[in-house]
Amino acid sequence: MNLMKLITALGLIAEGVIALYLQSMQSALQSVLKHSEAQPRKPNILFIITDDQDLQLDSISYTPLITKHIRDQGTFFRNHFVTTALCCPSRVSLWTGRQAHNTNVTDVHPPYGGYPKFVERGFNDDFLPLWLQWAGYDTYYTGKMFNAHTVDNYHSPHINGFNASDFLLDPYTYSYLNSTYQRNHEPPVSHEGEHTIDVITGKAQDFLDDALAGERPFFLAVSPVAPHSNVDPGNITSENFYMSAPIPLERHEHLFQGVRIPRTANFNPDQPSGVSWVNDLPLQNQSVVDYHDHFYRSRLRALQGVDELVGGLVTRLEESGQLDNTYIIYTSDNGFHIGQHRLPPGKTCGFEEDIRVPLFIRGPGVTKGYVHDAVTTHVDLAPTLFHFAGIPARDDFDGTAIPVAPEFEGERHEHVTVEYWGSAVVEGAYSGIGPGGSTMIPNNTYKSVRLLGQGYNLYYSVWCNNEHELYDLSTDPYQLNNLYPTNSQADINGTRILGRSLNQAINRLDALLMVLKSCQGETCIQPWDVLQPVDPVSTLQHALNEEYDGFYGAQPQVSFDWCDAGYIVEAEGAQVPLTSRHGVSWDVWV
Ligand SMILES: *[C@@H]1O[C@H](CO)[C@@H](O)[C@H](O)[C@H]1NC(C)=O
Ligand SMILES: *[C@@H]1O[C@H](CO)[C@@H](O)[C@H](O)[C@H]1NC(C)=O
Ligand SMILES: *[C@@H]1O[C@H](CO)[C@@H](O)[C@H](O)[C@H]1NC(C)=O
Ligand SMILES: *[C@@H]1O[C@H](CO)[C@@H](O)[C@H](O)[C@H]1NC(C)=O
Ligand SMILES: *[C@@H]1O[C@H](CO)[C@@H](O)[C@H](O)[C@H]1NC(C)=O
Ligand SMILES: *[C@@H]1O[C@H](CO)[C@@H](O)[C@H](O)[C@H]1NC(C)=O
Ligand SMILES: *[C@@H]1O[C@H](CO)[C@@H](O)[C@H](O)[C@H]1NC(C)=O
Numbered sequence: 354m355n356l357m358k359l360i361t362a363l364g365l366i367a368e369g370v371i372a373l374y375l376q377s378m379q380s381a382l383q384s385v386l387k388h389s390e391a392q393p394r395k396p397n398i399l400f401i402i403t404d405d406q407d408l409q410l411d412s413i414s415y416t417p418l419i420t421k422h423i424r425d426q427g428t429f430f431r432n433h434f435v436t437t438a439l440c441c442p443s444r445v446s447l448w449t450g451r452q453a454h455n456t457n458v459t460d461v462h463p464p465y466g467g468y469p470k471f472v473e474r475g476f477n478d479d480f481l482p483l484w485l486q487w488a489g490y491d492t493y494y495t496g497k498m499f500n501a502h503t504v505d506n507y508h509s510p511h512i513n514g515f516n517a518s519d520f521l522l523d524p525y526t527y528s529y530l531n532s533t534y535q536r537n538h539e540p541p542v543s544h545e546g547e548h549t550i551d552v553i554t555g556k557a558q559d560f561l562d563d564a565l566a567g568e569r570p571f572f573l574a575v576s577p578v579a580p581h582s583n584v585d586p587g588n589i590t591s592e593n594f595y596m597s598a599p600i601p602l603e604r605h606e607h608l609f610q611g612v613r614i615p616r617t618a619n620f621n622p623d624q625p626s627g628v629s630w631v632n633d634l635p636l637q638n639q640s641v642v643d644y645h646d647h648f649y650r651s652r653l654r655a656l657q658g659v660d661e662l663v664g665g666l667v668t669r670l671e672e673s674g675q676l677d678n679t680y681i682i683y684t685s686d687n688g689f690h691i692g693q694h695r696l697p698p699g700k701t702c703g704f705e706e707d708i709r710v711p712l713f714i715r716g717p718g719v720t721k722g723y724v725h726d727a728v729t730t731h732v733d734l735a736p737t738l739f740h741f742a743g744i745p746a747r748d749d750f751d752g753t754a755i756p757v758a759p760e761f762e763g764e765r766h767e768h769v770t771v772e773y774w775g776s777a778v779v780e781g782a783y784s785g786i787g788p789g790g791s792t793m794i795p796n797n798t799y800k801s802v803r804l805l806g807q808g809y810n811l812y813y814s815v816w817c818n819n820e821h822e823l824y825d826l827s828t829d830p831y832q833l834n835n836l837y838p839t840n841s842q843a844d845i846n847g848t849r850i851l852g853r854s855l856n857q858a859i860n861r862l863d864a865l866l867m868v869l870k871s872c873q874g875e876t877c878i879q880p881w882d883v884l885q886p887v888d889p890v891s892t893l894q895h896a897l898n899e900e901y902d903g904f905y906g907a908q909p910q911v912s913f914d915w916c917d918a919g920y921i922v923e924a925e926g927a928q929v930p931l932t933s934r935h936g937v938s939w940d941v942w943v
Pocket of ligand 6 (some may be wrong): 795
């Protein structure tokens with residue numbers, strides 16, 4: 354390939370894109386400025402982020418106050434996805450607006466992740482709370498920030514960017530009845546015998562009072578640990594991380610007696626499903642299923658404390674007269690599965706249960722009682738907060754502001770880039786299924802694209818052992834029928850996608866994933882522009898045009914040379930797709 358020409362071409366394209374972008378930012382900024390003249394102060398932002406809360410298992414039907422105060426008073430984004438289904442990478446993506454391949458914080462602990470890796474990568478001097486402070490906000494945080502942020506390293510260095518903070522610290526983060534919190538630059542304080550949700554409720558209310566008393570608009574983030582599993586520090590070793598059902602507040606222990614995990618088609622199915630280690634999971638017997646139903650109820654009960662916490666904060670905002678000038682965002686760091694595809698409790702997979710999370714937003718101009726179908730992701734949230742705060746978007750954002758108001762005319766996308774490196778983590782009493790009875794299962798490294806468009810609903814993944822998955826969720830919503838051909842014959846049973854053969858659809862999806870796996874900034878938002886810069890397409894449907902069959906048929910394929918536990922480029926096969934140019938056949942560029 355003529356690399357120099359390619360780079361020059363990409364550079365020219367990037368310039369064009371940036372110019373357009375600056376124009377649109379300028380008009381956005383003007384409208385924001387106009388807006389703020391009329392308003393006494395910029396809107397406040399209250400951000401609530403739960404831990405491991407599912408959307409697919411219906412947890413949001415059990416939190417009436419959150420429904421009443423946020424969902425019904427705002428918009429429910431029902432196609433909202435995380436980009437990495439694990440706490441720390443997902444949170445770092447959220448607070449930086451970047452995909453994990455651009456943060457390289459891909460795990461919960463060093464060398465590939467955790468708080469030390471966040472610091473090492475320079476983000477402690479360059480992330481959302483600092484950007485908001487620079488834009489005139491007072492910033493507050495309480496609850497879990499990152500993994501591997503511990504009683505030993507919390508001060509070396511302290512987390513930057515907050516006017517006041519009170520963080521949960523490892524190894525007591527998930528210890529519901531013996532948590533440790535650490536305020537500002539003070540030493541850690543053990544809360545043995547108190548329930549962690551009672552503790553955080555007091556802290557969040559105090560911070561809200563401080564924030565309301567200030568002169569400047571505020572950003573307050575509250576990150577309760579529920580409904581994450583309970584972890585006793587004595588149960589953490591380097592090979593094992595034993596997690597039991599979450600512990601509700603006493604007053605909620607009796608609730609939901611008869612409730613069970615929804616028995617969807619993928620719940621403990623008769624046939625194994627998925628690929629790699631998932632496909633080896635045994636059918637679960639009745640005692641295991643009963644235990645998992647108990648685990649599920651414990652999560653719903655633990656969430657009741659969060660429901661009350663949120664209700665209390667909204668009431669306080671209402672009393673202060675600031676409710677109508679405050680955006681409230683409710684979401685989770687990743688989803689959760691229990692029993693689907695025979696999986697024990699956990700996250701870390703690319704299935705719907707793990708990557709879909711609740712997202713409710715209410716606030717000035719946000720449509721009330723509306724369910725939005727737009728595809729949105731966690732890397733869209735930092736750009737969305739910038740939009741709320743009237744700050745021009747950064748060019749290293751891998752996402753774009755979410756359309757909260759009907760008149761919003763930002764960029765949209767139909768894809769989600771899903772990525773994962775390292776081990777799957779298995780939770781609950783039957784979790785010792787990894788090598789040597791470990792709760793960790795290695796080689797859970799994969800890259801995927803989730804695509805939702807007019808008439809299609811797809812998930813395509815490539816694993817580090819080069820197994821592939823392709824699910825057509827329009828006919829197979831529970832992802833039980835992997836359409837990816839296991840032999841050289843591409844057209845399994847004549848299955849077609851948008852009227853084209855599987856083979857043609859896979860060529861396009863693979864090329865798209867090739868771009869997404871190393872995209873940066875705008876190329877993460879408009880990836881088809883990298884492939885077809887001059888004869889542009891913006892959807893799979895359009896890219897499936899027969900005219901492009903030769904071009905997509907000649908693309909290098911996404912593949913791995915080996916399974917690694919982190920983002921090691923050498924392990925990850927071809928990196929650069931072919932690019933087509935109008936009037937010049939693509940092969941000139943090879
Ligand atoms: C919050 O911190 C910012 C940055 O240090 C500072 O400018 C601002 O005055 C602080 N606000 C309050 C209420 O102390
Ligand atoms: C609770 O945590 C503290 C450390 O913060 C520890 O010293 C104590 O032993 C723990 N209590 C129990 C019952 O595990
Ligand atoms: C600690 O691990 C053991 C199993 O190894 C389990 O029985 C116990 O419930 C765990 N304790 C907690 C609090 O998670
Ligand atoms: C059910 O399966 C679990 C996990 O494999 C096993 O420990 C248990 O003994 C089984 N129970 C019965 C009744 O077979
Ligand atoms: C193709 O058809 C065969 C026989 O009807 C069936 O067993 C198989 O599951 C089908 N494959 C796919 C991927 O639909
Ligand atoms: C994980 O992948 C590595 C490298 O690709 C391989 O050597 C190893 O056997 C795999 N381990 C398991 C448990 O599959
Ligand atoms: C990501 O971090 C790991 C661990 O420090 C390093 O080995 C790897 O090269 C990094 N990857 C990239 C793409 O920078």
